[in-house]
Amino acid sequence: MNFEHSELSQQYLDKVSEFMQTKVLPKEAEILAQNRKINEHGDWRQWQVPTAAKALKQEAKAAGLWNLFLPDSELAQGLSCVDYAPLAEAMGHSLIAPDIFNCNAPDTGNMEVLYHFGSKAQQEQWLKPLLSGEIRSVFGMTEPDVASSDATNMAATIEDAGNDVIVNGRKWWTTGLGHPDAKVAIVMGLSNPDAEKHQRHSMVLVPLDSQGLTIDRMLRAYGDYDAPYGHGEMTLDNVRVPKENVIMGLGKGFAIAQGRLGPGRIHHCMRAIGAAERALKLMIERGQQRVAFGKPTIKLGGNLERVAQARMMIDQARLLTLNAAWKIDNLGVKQAMTEISAIKVVVPNMLQQVVDMALQVHGGGGMCDDFPLAGFAAMARSLRLADGPDEVHMGMVSRLELAKYKPKQR
Missing domain, CATH: 2.40.110.10 (Butyryl-CoA Dehydrogenase, subunit A, domain 2)
Incomplete structure (x- = not known):
């Protein structure tokens, strides 16, 4: 298995990373503040997309950083799961970023359903406007x-x-x-x-x-x-x-769902890994800047060990996710069911633990909107239910594992 970035993937990763640093992150606080203001509005029918977010989406589209998740070179950029994985991780550094690149759930999964399973008429009516970002x-x-x-x-x-x-x-x-x-x-x-x-x-x-x-x-x-x-x-x-x-x-719902949820779980998990990387970065920066009892807080209370634990957990989760992506690309979703189910348990739990470490180092600051950690914490806990609870995925892994040792019929 080779998880090295392809030349095409590296090119897009460089572009996405630069766009994130120069465009998205500088606007993140403004857009999140506008979203929170929208949240306060009692009538959801009055909700609007912040102007700054609309502008960023147009810039991303003009730069060709659009629909990167779809493995089609005509409708999108033709990236495989392994190729797209590091891009999803880069987007995961900000809660607002996937939407900016038209790579946000549930639209990505729905577009994949229509791309793989939709009729020509369904694709014309719904897939095309979704890919263009009109709806x-x-x-x-x-x-x-x-x-x-x-x-x-x-x-x-x-x-x-x-x-x-x-x-x-x-x-x-x-x-x-x-x-x-x-x-x-x-x-x-x-x-x-x-x-x-x-x-x-x-x-x-x-x-x-x-x-x-x-x-x-x-x-x-x-x-x-x-x-x-x-x-x-x-x-x-x-x-x-x-x-x-x-x-x-009629009757094809579960067959479609199996195809929909495989690549989509790679996307979710790689975004979560990106969020964990940012949480670790914020944890280290905060711990180096703040002093308590005569020492930087990063050197107090076992925080150095937590940095090491976070690094190891993130890298383990990334390798497991890339392994699942490689199997989807090379063997198909059905041959990657153990890995797909495994990452849906491992990665959100990893993110939850890493964000909790970062929150502890930030103290009260981590609980408020001055940092993205509270949002990451909610994201992590939600992911442990959103694509099915941990117990369901572990049940799948155990069934597949036991099947390897099923007694042979005599």
């Missing part, structure tokens, strides 16, 4: 009334109605639902109840202005609405859409 999208999977850690529990229904399908159900923690440019949801629901367990569900494109679709509220995550994206709850009450909006056909 945003959401992914409706998690539900409030069932244990969504088991996705087969999904209670929302997609009923075959001749030329149409009718969608009913409730979805929540639907990221991006409050964004002013959000136009379409990919909704997953039960369509074939009598089929085999993983062939019962489908994914369908539902325009957010469809009759019967109601956005009920935005949910606070650790006290934050995460404006202008938001995490919303929506009700679908006899929402009728053309059957052409079903992606790949």
